[in-house]
Amino acid sequence: METGKKVQSEGSEKTKQEIMAERKAKKAEKAAKKSQPIKTTEHGAVTILSESIQTNTVKADETGKSKADLKAERRQKQEAQRAAKAASVTEGKQSVAPKVQQGKRIPDQIQADRPSVEKRLVKRYVSQKVPQLPPAERKVQLFSHLQQQERTLELLTKDLAVNQSKIHPAVIKLGLQYASGIICGSNARAVALLEAFKRVISDYSTPEQKELSRDLEVSLKPCINFLKQCRPISVSMGNVIRFLKRHITNIPSESTDVQAKKCLHEEIEKYIHENVELAGKTICEEASKKISSGDVILTYGYSSLLLQILLKAFNEDNKKFRVIVLDSSPRSEGLQFLRRLVAFKIPSVYMLISGASYVMPEVNKVFLGAHALLANGNVMSRVGSSQVALVAKAHNVPVLVCCETHKFCDRVQTDSFVFNELGNPDDLVAAVKGKPSVHSIANWRELPKLSLLNLTYDVMPGDLVTAVITELGSVPCTSVPVVLRVKHAETVQLTSP
Amino acid sequence: MIWFSLKMLENAGFEDVLVIIHEQFKAEIADIPNKYGLKIKLDITCLQKNEDYGTADSLRLIKDKIKTDILVISCDLVCDIPLHKVFDLHRTHQSSVTALFSQTSPEVMLAPAPGPKTKIKQERDLVGLDLQTPRLVFLVSEADLTSENEEELSIRKSVMKHFPQISVQGNLLDAHLYVIKKWVCDYISENRSFTMLKGEVLPHIVRKQFTKSPKRNIDKDLPNADVSVISLNTAKRDIFSFLVGDEEEERIRSYSAWNDHRGDLRGPYQDHAIRCFAYVAKEGFCLRANTLNNYCELNRQVIKRWSTMFPDEEITPPVSKAQVGVDCLIGENTQLSDKCSIKHSIIGQNCNIGDKVRITNCIIMDNVTVMKETTLQGSILMKNSVVENSCDIKDCIVGHTVHSNCKSTNEVLVDADRLLEI
Numbered sequence: 001m002e003t004g005k006k007v008q009s010e011g012s013e014k015t016k017q018e019i020m021a022e023r024k025a026k027k028a029e030k031a032a033k034k035s036q037p038i039k040t041t042e043h044g045a046v047t048i049l050s051e052s053i054q055t056n057t058v059k060a061d062e063t064g065k066s067k068a069d070l071k072a073e074r075r076q077k078q079e080a081q082r083a084a085k086a087a088s089v090t091e092g093k094q095s096v097a098p099k100v101q102q103g104k105r106i107p108d109q110i111q112a113d114r115p116s117v118e119k120r121l122v123k124r125y126v127s128q129k130v131p132q133l134p135p136a137e138r139k140v141q142l143f144s145h146l147q148q149q150e151r152t153l154e155l156l157t158k159d160l161a162v163n164q165s166k167i168h169p170a171v172i173k174l175g176l177q178y179a180s181g182i183i184c185g186s187n188a189r190a191v192a193l194l195e196a197f198k199r200v201i202s203d204y205s206t207p208e209q210k211e212l213s214r215d216l217e218v219s220l221k222p223c224i225n226f227l228k229q230c231r232p233i234s235v236s237m238g239n240v241i242r243f244l245k246r247h248i249t250n251i252p253s254e255s256t257d258v259q260a261k262k263c264l265h266e267e268i269e270k271y272i273h274e275n276v277e278l279a280g281k282t283i284c285e286e287a288s289k290k291i292s293s294g295d296v297i298l299t300y301g302y303s304s305l306l307l308q309i310l311l312k313a314f315n316e317d318n319k320k321f322r323v324i325v326l327d328s329s330p331r332s333e334g335l336q337f338l339r340r341l342v343a344f345k346i347p348s349v350y351m352l353i354s355g356a357s358y359v360m361p362e363v364n365k366v367f368l369g370a371h372a373l374l375a376n377g378n379v380m381s382r383v384g385s386s387q388v389a390l391v392a393k394a395h396n397v398p399v400l401v402c403c404e405t406h407k408f409c410d411r412v413q414t415d416s417f418v419f420n421e422l423g424n425p426d427d428l429v430a431a432v433k434g435k436p437s438v439h440s441i442a443n444w445r446e447l448p449k450l451s452l453l454n455l456t457y458d459v460m461p462g463d464l465v466t467a468v469i470t471e472l473g474s475v476p477c478t479s480v481p482v483v484l485r486v487k488h489a490e491t492v493q494l495t496s497p
Numbered sequence: 498m499i500w501f502s503l504k505m506l507e508n509a510g511f512e513d514v515l516v517i518i519h520e521q522f523k524a525e526i527a528d529i530p531n532k533y534g535l536k537i538k539l540d541i542t543c544l545q546k547n548e549d550y551g552t553a554d555s556l557r558l559i560k561d562k563i564k565t566d567i568l569v570i571s572c573d574l575v576c577d578i579p580l581h582k583v584f585d586l587h588r589t590h591q592s593s594v595t596a597l598f599s600q601t602s603p604e605v606m607l608a609p610a611p612g613p614k615t616k617i618k619q620e621r622d623l624v625g626l627d628l629q630t631p632r633l634v635f636l637v638s639e640a641d642l643t644s645e646n647e648e649e650l651s652i653r654k655s656v657m658k659h660f661p662q663i664s665v666q667g668n669l670l671d672a673h674l675y676v677i678k679k680w681v682c683d684y685i686s687e688n689r690s691f692t693m694l695k696g697e698v699l700p701h702i703v704r705k706q707f708t709k710s711p712k713r714n715i716d717k718d719l720p721n722a723d724v725s726v727i728s729l730n731t732a733k734r735d736i737f738s739f740l741v742g743d744e745e746e747e748r749i750r751s752y753s754a755w756n757d758h759r760g761d762l763r764g765p766y767q768d769h770a771i772r773c774f775a776y777v778a779k780e781g782f783c784l785r786a787n788t789l790n791n792y793c794e795l796n797r798q799v800i801k802r803w804s805t806m807f808p809d810e811e812i813t814p815p816v817s818k819a820q821v822g823v824d825c826l827i828g829e830n831t832q833l834s835d836k837c838s839i840k841h842s843i844i845g846q847n848c849n850i851g852d853k854v855r856i857t858n859c860i861i862m863d864n865v866t867v868m869k870e871t872t873l874q875g876s877i878l879m880k881n882s883v884v885e886n887s888c889d890i891k892d893c894i895v896g897h898t899v900h901s902n903c904k905s906t907n908e909v910l911v912d913a914d915r916l917l918e919i
Contacts, residue, residue, distance in 0.1 A: 153589075157581045161510020173588040180589050181755055182765075188752035195745050302754035333754040343762050 018083050025079045029072040109232060110419055113144040125229075128222035129166050131156055133229055138451045140422070147232060148422050153179055156230060170199040171223040175230035184333075186371050186407055187276055187304045190236035193227075194268050197244060201264050205257065212260050213251040220244075232421045235372035235380070235409045243271060246491070275406040279471040280308050283402055287367070287469050288313040290400060295321040295364045298392070300353070301382045302333035303369020305402050307340055310367075314346050322347040324359055328384045330427040330454065353384050360395040370403040370468075375484060376412045377462030377477035379403075383416075386460035398466040401477075405470050410484055416458040425452035499526060499572040500533055506570075507537045509580040515562055516541045516572075517555045551692035553685050560686040563679060569694065571673045575795055576783035577802070580674075583776045586631060587676040590766070591746060592774040594702055595676040596633060598624060598669040599783035620788075623650060624669050626775055628662040630757045632766075633775040636703045638696065639667070655707045659767045671695065672783050680739040687739075699773075706771045710737045740770055793877070796843050796860050799826075828863065851886075 111117040125132050133149040133156065140148065153176060160172065174196045177183045183192045200223060206212045224241060227233060233241070247267050251260045287309045291297065299306055313319045323341055325348055327334025334350065341348045351359060366388060372380040379385075379401050389399045413419055429439045429452070444450050462477030472483060499516075506514060518526055520543040527541055542559050544550050550558075556569070566587070568580075578599065587595040625635040634656055656663070673695060681702065691697045756765045766772050782802055786792040825839050828846035833839070837854040844850070844861045851869035859873045862880040867873065871888045878884065878895045889904040 153585055154579075154582060157585055158579070160581065162584065163510050163512045169588075173591075176585055176589045182589060183749060183753045184755055185753050188749050188754075191752060192749045195749065304752040304754075331754075332759070335759055336754045336756055339756070339762055 018086070022079060022083065025075060029075055032075075033068045033072060109147060110145050112147050125225060128225055129164065130222050130225045130229060131158070131160055136425075138425075138445060140451050140453045142417070143420070143422055143453065146420060146422055149229075151179060151231075151424055166219075166222040167226050168196075168200045168203060168223060170196045171226060175227050178227065179230040185302065185304055186234055186236040187404075189234050190240050190406070191272055191276060193237050193240050194244075194272055197240075198265055198268050201261055204261075211253050212255075212257060213249055213253060216248050217245055235411075236407050239406055239409070240271070244268070271406075275404060279404040279406070280305055282471040283404065283469055284309050284312040286471075286474060287400070287402055288317050288319070290365070290469075290474075291317075291319050291321055293320045295319075296324065296362055297321055298324045298326065298359070298363040298366045298388070298397075299337065300326045300334070300366075300368055300385050300388045301328070301331075302337045303402070305404065306367055306369050307337065309402060310341065310346060311344055314344065322349070324349045324351060324363065326351055326353050326356055326384075326388060328353045330423075331382075333382070353387065356388055356391045357394075360391050360397060363392070363395075363397050366392045366397055366399045368399060368401050370401050370407060371457055372407050372409045372411075373401075373403050373468065373477075373480050374413050374459070375408075375410045375481050376414070377465075377480055378413060379460045379462070379465055379468075379477070380409075380413065380457050381460065383455045383458045386416075386458045386464070389460045389464040393464045399464060400467055400469055401465050402469045405472065405483060405487065408480055408484055408487070410481075413459050414461075416455065420458075421456040423454035423456050425454050428452050428454050500529060500535075501575040502570055502572050503529065503535055503537055503539075505574075505576060505580065506568075507535055509584075511537065511568075513538050513540060515559055517544060517559065518542075518572075519544050551696075552694035553691040553698050556682060556694065557686045557689075560682060563682045566676060566678045567682065569673075569675045569677060571785065571787075573786040574672055574674060574783070575786070575799060576672060576674070576781065578672075578778040578781035578783055582778075583674070583676060586774050586776050590772060590774055591678075592676075592772045593678050593681055594633075594699065595774045595776065596636075596699070597672040597674040597776050597778065597783070599672055599778045599781070600669060621667050622669065622671050623665055623667050624671075624775065625652075625656075625663045625665050626777070627660045628664055631774050631776065632660070633703055633773040634660050634663050636700050638700075641696075641700075653707065659707065659763070659769075669777065670783060670785070673785060675699070680741055684736060684739045702771065703773050705736055706769050706773060708736075710770045711735065737770060743770060793860065797841065797858075834869075845880075 108117055108121060122132065133151055136148040136150055156175065156179060157172070160167070174183070174192055177192070178189065183189055197220070200220065201216070204212075204216060204219065206215055224233075227237075244264075247264060251263065255263070283305060291309075291313045297310070299310075310323060313321070323346055325334045325338045325341070327338075327350065338348055338350050349359075368379075368381060368385050368389065370379050370381045374380060379389075381401075392399050411419070425444075429442055429444060441447075441450070441452075444452055465477050467474045468477055468480075470483070475483065503514065514537055516526060516539050518541065523541055523543055527539060529535065530537060530539060540562070542555075544555065544558075552569070552571075556563075576597075576599070578597065583595055583597050586592065621639040623635075623637045623639060624633070626632070627634050635652065637650065650665075652663075675694070681698075685691055685694075685698055691701070750765055758767070782798065784791060784795050784798065786795050825841065826843045827833070827839075828844055828848065830846050831844055831848040831850070833850045834852045834854070836852050837850050837856070839850075839856045840858070842856050842859040842861065844856075844859075845863035845865065847864045848861060849866045850856070851867055851871070853870045854867050854873070855871075856867070856873045858875045859878065860876075861867070861873075861878045862882075864881045865878045865883070867878075867884045868886040870886055871884055872890070873884070873888075874891045876890050876893045876895060879897075881897075882895045883898045884890065884895060885898070885903075887902050
């Protein structure tokens, strides 16, 4: 690219230089063809979410090769035209290499403080008849870019008629279960979403004059927006939605409704089976090798995958270890983890996270679950896990993160502020359920200078993590982009005819 | 009467309603949507006049039309509690039966009614609710209790083990509004012994919550492949065999870190496959007109609350020179003479009220004629009845004709040769 520009700025044209220019241009094309895929991933990995950076996005990555071909053709034509023009009077203007992408598009979820984006979202929700939640009375200024809403269950369904056709009842049920926290956890949410979509697809009938591959996606949009209102979607859910959309658009237009539905059902079953069940089993095998008898294992919060690992190691591989479960309010997920461990008679200790540094000297290994693995190697997990990892690092205890590849995400985050989910602030006040005790800040809304912040996720830097156990093996944190690239290549291969 | 229920359903967003009624009322009911401008569609199933069907029997009749979870309400319910809260409970927890209860004020129960003074035996239900979750732990009607044991309520040990904190309330009004899952309807249609929904089916299912579900791997029970096994297909299927589609829910729940209670080793919902939930409405008006008492009270309350309950409907105020109090509701085409005074009453359509008539706290149905100089107090006048001059009627139910100069209190006045159904 640069060489081409330099040549043009020289201005006066001699035939020798023309030839040189053409040769150089051809070389540049060849180099561009070869380096295009690699360059884009590097750029994509390092890009921080900002508008002004003109880099190639990962979108280019997916159709990398074909775009490079087109670009090469275009450049050839342009060179030819330039050479012709250069023979005439005017000096060649700086021919700009065709801009590939303007810059990365900022997702709507982190632009809650921009009125234009809010207006656009509101319009979309009204047109799709999705109930909207009112904004929170007291917003936390530091997180004003994230959605803060009064998320009470009744407001979601107040205006939702029982027989409206836009949002399928299975999706309403799912949304309510998300909002009330009945389904929580990355795997649970993704699997529940797929089951609900299976039902939506089987109840869907293509209207006349329309194609299933286009109309189904359109009819899924209000459902997805409703789920977004109930609870911001997780990374695993985002991947599920992308997977489903890809398969819907790839349905051949000649196939009948029945065939298409069957095909989609099979794909969904396959996704669940491969990415959740089989991946879980593989990770169990792998992780079980890392556990030896006499170990003291520390875990934080609840992870369905970790539970499987520990149960398998204890029951099937007969390893004698004990578990220390750390927990934090307001969710107290560690309690549920503890309950299931105790039900299988694994010796366990329950502590709050404030005791992490006290107990760390006697711990052999720390196992953590993850909500998502980001493209720069950082791990996004329940709030508090980065603390546990930090303490573990200080005591030289290895930290193993267990995560299936369907939770890998091509987003890059270095801190927990950019992208997070703000939970219900009232949960912080009524910390103990079932006890009608009056908490000292139960009237926090009346105190004007007080605002409560309930973060859900935090991001732990990749260098705190010793290894990530995925179904592709134990990999270091930095190999996440490689795994992503391999996955993208696979999907491109599978879906392109 | 059914208009209230239909309006409530329309507000909630229902479009189709299955109505089960006696044959004689069919034409009238079918006409209601047109007459009152409701957009809801009715699908009417008739019951023969002679047969005595309970609610469960009626459900069995229409079992072919039931394809999804259904909402069962009785047409004598007037309530303005937003229904979506009940539905949310049903959807979120995937409960088998969700019931609506309302905390009513005690004055309603004891209001005097016209007609002969009978000893008012209020039918109460003893409702057991869990304190931490909205689950319905037991449901017993007081009548059943007193007939079996002498005012003793026995609670099974399994109930106490699963729910250590139960609140038993006797002042809740059961609105007879149930959201029932489809498999429960299938179960009812299989078991012919159930006749009444509220009296039999509901307590049965509430009790069944605590029975242990049989283990699913039945294949392991066959020990020897050589021995031929004659499976005894008993006529009565176990209730758990009706539960469908539960495996995926269980799998998702096993991935998820949620529990509705803490402190014991049981999973969410106490590992119960059958769950009954109850929504107790603390605000809002809810009353059933299943006794005479309630019917009168209902009429009185509805006028007061009309604007809050049905903000779109308007009552056209009557135009006449009569003194009509604020709390009155006068139907169309009713002729009110001058100099009659009407307070706290409801008058139907096509009535004819004569001169110098004083009507207080009355319920007058359609096509009634009241001649002059009559005083009516706290009475109910049935359709097509005639009250002649100078009568003084207090707390009565008038069936047909009351002759002139009749003074009665607390009676039911009918013609000798005709019967009156109350």
